Amino acid sequence: MSYSFGEGAPYNSAGGDPRGPVVSMRGISKSFGHVQALRNVDLDLYPGEVVALVGDNGAGKSTLVKILAGVHPQDAGTVTFEGRQVSIPSPAASRELGIATVFQDLALCDNLDVVANLFLGREVGGAVLDEETMERRSWELLRQLSARIPSVRMRAATLSGGQRQTVAIARSLIGDPRVVILDEPTAALGIAQTAEVLNLIELLRERGHCVVLISHNMADVQAVADRVIVLRLGRVNGRFRAPAMSYEDIIASITGVLNLEEGTPEDDIGERGSL
């Protein structure tokens, strides 16, 4: 409930080795009827990094993160969280583990104000709400995120696209998750608002969260990502690492001109750059 960025180490890994992955997915497959959305995908997520998940429409990006978010179960493969093998049967289970997901549609209640949206479903107080505590914590949270929101008592309906995205991301942070997943957070935003959200993503990384960013915008990806994972037709078709990754290689990998499928997740943490 209490989200604070805290002093000192932003996370204490229960998995022991702080260099170990928070999440590792192995051999994940998923099909919907005869559509094979994911085939044998491996993915590791480390604390304090931004991992961009890119690929064409229908490549399986959303499906992959929905497995982490507890929306779909995988057909095959394992998910390990902080060294323990876990199953994530529901969104609540995902949140419980420490995975927060901001979906493509932001799921704000337009008729409620910022405070009510931030604490939706986790209101402070008993049967009677403790509005003052919620409002104070909202101010603190938004200030820590350097959010430009004039009043936390504004209705969500009156916020700009960037402000809405900020509120949605801030909401995911209540509960101090290890992994924050953002599905196309800049898709509908203008230049200034995109910059705002990218700053926010960098801030999250500095605080030790692992951020998974799905995006179609290569400029955004190159601006903030530490690693880029390319999905193509449900397979991992390329793994790149900043700063060596080149725009051309990523595009080639997305379109299938380049095939780097042989890369393994263990390579990610190594010194291997782009080809």
Place this chain on the structure above:
Amino acid sequence: MSLGHQQVDDGTADSLRDAFTGLVARLRSGDLGSLPVVAGLVVLAVLFQLLNPRFLAPGNLVNLTLQAAPLGVIALGTVVVLLVAQIDLSVGSVSGLASAIVGVCAMRLEWPMTVGVLVAIAAGVVIGAFYGFLLNRFGVPSFIITLAGLLAFLGVQLALLGADGSINIPFSNPLVQFANAWFLPPWAAYVLVGVGMALMLGSDLAHRRRRILAQLPVSHPSLPIAKAVALTVALCVAVWYLSIDRGTGAMPVLFVLLVVVMSGMLHRTRWGRSVFAVGGNVDAARRAGIPVGRTLVTAFMLCSALAALGGVLAAARLGSATTSSGAADTNLNAIAAAIIGGTSLFGGRGSAWAAVLGVLVISVISSGLTLLNLDSSVRYVITGAVLVLAVIADSVSRRSRLSHGRG
């Protein structure tokens, strides 16, 4: 509320100016609040007074409050169901059924009055729970469920009343006395106003102190005091004017108390927050872990229970339960009152006080036209036209919010 961005309280002039700018900004953005309804009420009152000087006479206004209360109680329940973005078309039938139940319990079975009233309200609770169950379990639109309920419960009402088709409740009956002859003596009404306003002021100031303790921006203390003083004056004038005739009726006071309680439940409690969340964006509410199903069931239970109570009060006011209790226009009047008062048909917007404003509009129209000796046919047409106007206003303001990018 509109002062939220101000970090410090820096004097009356500034906070008053801020409150004013906030108000202007809200009005500009198409969020007119209850202003149009209040303006409409004034226009209607002036119009009817010009057409018939007896309209604003104390006696007529006392009757108006007595007539408005049962419908207002039904409209209050309708507000809750509209807030969760559902609708209950059967409030009229449920109120009629409750009238019949009270009549049967009190006169045929000769049970004590309170037992009859409780049975009627319990029937409402059960009906609402059943609607909620059908909605959650089978996903049937509430529009259809309650349309079926409208017919079914009208049938039960007719069956209960039997061949006679009506049950008279004598004037000596305490329930009928309550609805027709119980008036607060003027001193008691003034005391009630004083206590009520003192409680409101106390709660406002306590709220302000909690915000100061939490280091949140606050409005100037003169604002809550000014509000309390203005309301006290207005209510005292109303009490004085009504006391020229019979005075302030117990039944309208009960209605207002219910509204105050409902308003507190909607705006201060976890339950109220889930009502607004479910009405605003049901998917978001579900993903956030709000118990959507439970919220819907409680909304329908409250709505039907209040419809039943309204039916009991209507029977008490008439001194009889008949086959036409709750018939024809009760349904539409209650829903119209909720919407005219400012509750959105699209869910998530509105307040308990919408029931008060809306029912005043409906009752003013009905009373004014009756004084003009106009046929009920004209009344139906005019009430229908006002309802359409209110729904248009609701849709237009929603569209203007959408076009301002304001969902």
